[in-house]
Amino acid sequence: MNTQSSRAQAASYITTPDGVQLYYKDWGPKDGPVVTFSHGWPLNSDSWESQMLFLADQGYRVIAHDRRGHGRSSQPWEGNDMDHYADDLAAVINTLDLNDVTLVGFSTGGGEITRYIGRHGTDRVKKAALISAVPPMMLQTEDYPGGLPIEVFDGLRKASLDNRSQLYRDIASGPFFGFNRDGANVSQGLIDSFWVQGMQAGHKNTYDCIAAFSATDFRADLAKFDVPTLIVHGDDDQIVPIDASAHAAAERVQNAELIVYPGAPHGLTDTHKDRLNQDLLDFLAK
Structure with missing residues (x-):
């Protein structure tokens, strides 16, 4: 058995070089x-279900992992930063020996795929898509x-320490899906899904991730993009x-295609999923 395949574990888990177990989904024809899909904070790969099901039905092999400290992955005390997130994505891509990959990242996940390209290049990458993403x-x-x-962001950290369960409910019922806007079609199901995913994640991991998604400078990483890039x-x-x-970001990525959704909130993967x-x-x- 080669080194790559030996790192793959049963029940859809991959072990990273520093011993973190990453849960992943691998749907569609092999x-x-x-x-690949990289999710936002404090969510997990379940947040990509609509896109993954749709594209798998169209013949694509779609793969999404739970970021370290989130979802069903293990909760390491250290390494909750963008460099490790990018290296974890590399571990998924390398272990499964994926090539000609289109990297899709939402919010924090957009930072993850941007840092991946900055650290690991585009030898295995065909295209990239930044959805509601944090870079630059x-x-x-x-x-x-x-x-x-x-x-x-200090306010987010304080709210996380005070009562992170309430914080997640407040984010989901308010600005994330735009449910605080007049005339919004509020979905309790989406609010509940966001909360459940958030509470699956580790407290320390999600706390550290606030600095990772807010204070990481991706400008040098964006300069290394040399593949077709979609920004939504x-x-x-x-x-x-x-x-x-x-x-x-569109100004920094050569020939990037920017699509703006009028009136769309941050969580457009659900509110505008068909488009x-x-x-x-x-x-x-x-």
């Missing part, structure tokens, strides 16, 4: 074109004034404002 950077700094003030963002994203993210599914399918077919 000989189909490969699409969320945090406001002297040389990145368009970001959000540190107080925003809602212009009413209250979590990752579009000006500091999608618009800025996103079709946009992904069209992008994959090009």
